[in-house]
Amino acid sequence: MNVLLLVTLALVALSGTATVLVRDPARQLVVAGVFGLALAIMFFAFGAPDVALSQIVVSAIAVPVMALLTLARFDRDNR
Amino acid sequence: MNPALRRGVALASLAALGVAVLVACLGLPDFGHPRGPYATAVIPLSLNERHATSVVGAITFDIRGIDTLGEELILFSAAVGATVLLRSQRAEEDARDAIERHHALAERTPAPVRGLGAALTGPLLVFGVYIVAHGHLTPGGGFQGGVVLAAAFLLVYASGHFIRARRVKPVSLVEAGEAAGAGAYVLIALGGLVFAGAAMENFLPYGTTGQLLSAGTIPVLNVAVGVEVCGAIVLILSELLDQAMLRHEDA
Numbered sequence: 001m002n003v004l005l006l007v008t009l010a011l012v013a014l015s016g017t018a019t020v021l022v023r024d025p026a027r028q029l030v031v032a033g034v035f036g037l038a039l040a041i042m043f044f045a046f047g048a049p050d051v052a053l054s055q056i057v058v059s060a061i062a063v064p065v066m067a068l069l070t071l072a073r074f075d076r077d078n079r
Numbered sequence: 080m081n082p083a084l085r086r087g088v089a090l091a092s093l094a095a096l097g098v099a100v101l102v103a104c105l106g107l108p109d110f111g112h113p114r115g116p117y118a119t120a121v122i123p124l125s126l127n128e129r130h131a132t133s134v135v136g137a138i139t140f141d142i143r144g145i146d147t148l149g150e151e152l153i154l155f156s157a158a159v160g161a162t163v164l165l166r167s168q169r170a171e172e173d174a175r176d177a178i179e180r181h182h183a184l185a186e187r188t189p190a191p192v193r194g195l196g197a198a199l200t201g202p203l204l205v206f207g208v209y210i211v212a213h214g215h216l217t218p219g220g221g222f223q224g225g226v227v228l229a230a231a232f233l234l235v236y237a238s239g240h241f242i243r244a245r246r247v248k249p250v251s252l253v254e255a256g257e258a259a260g261a262g263a264y265v266l267i268a269l270g271g272l273v274f275a276g277a278a279m280e281n282f283l284p285y286g287t288t289g290q291l292l293s294a295g296t297i298p299v300l301n302v303a304v305g306v307e308v309c310g311a312i313v314l315i316l317s318e319l320l321d322q323a324m325l326r327h328e329d330a
Contacts, residue, residue: 005110046110049218050135053210057226062312065233069319 196238221304229312260307
């Protein structure tokens with residue numbers, strides 16, 4: 001196991017912990033996006049570019065937008 | 080259950096889970112040294128028998144093509160279900176509609192965001208088409224390319240007025256695209272049954288390995304999946320945007 005793999009694994013652990021520690025949902029989404037990006041880089045470093053591509057498009061595009069729109073809906077209902 | 084006891088139970092079970100995960104990780108095969116014959120056998124198989132240089136593509140669309148058919152239909156029904164749910168909630172919003180729509184129109188997107196979105200839309204479209212078209216040669220394929228294409232349409236939303244996005248992305252066309260993509264996959268699966276004797280069996284010429292038009296049915300299936308995934312994601316997102324922005328057919 002070389003240094004690059006260890007660094008990417010550490011990044012995943014760090015950003016994953018950060019995602020749990022952020023409590024405000026809107027900010028948490030941004031941190032979760034960074035976590036997804038770290039996961040994608042890790043997959044790429046481990047030689048799985050297919051999984052990395054799926055990870056990027058799901059965690060950076062599909063999930064944040066859907067969750068943001070749901071949050072916007074909740075905000076409006078609460079007002 | 081009082082908080083102290085609850086915390087104790089949580090920590091104990093987390094510690095047990097942590098130990099179990101550690102033990103499981105120690106038993107994993109070394110990185111790059113898979114156990115069993117399949118991982119090494121599949122590479123010459125997909126290259127020589129299936130004429131696809133993307134091994135993952137050959138596995139997804141041939142060796143376990145029926146699974147992918149199931150995943151296709153799951154995504155299709157999920158998108159249809161979400162759309163039906165969101166549309167049935169629409170009527171109750173009508174009263175507050177006029178005021179809210181006014182707000183949405185007044186709130187213009189900041190100029191830098193609009194500029195960046197407009198600049199990225201074209202390259203992202205080309206990139207999505209590339210990923211879909213080269214699914215049998217390089218990493219990628221219909222699913223990844225389809226979501227990239229959906230992201231390009233999302234940028235049209237983010238960068239411009241949503242009125243303009245209505246012209247670029249007519250909802251009925253997206254619905255038709257989603258259904259056509261799912262239907263095309265089923266038809267190709269049935270085509271194998273008719274022309275080659277088994278469902279998902281290849282029935283198109285293999286061509287030269289490494290060429291754009293090669294690997295038989297795999298690129299065709301990639302295009303079908305790409306259209307379906309792009310349609311499904313854009314459909315779900317535009318229904319959610321309808322909810323968030325309260326854009327109506329008469330807007």
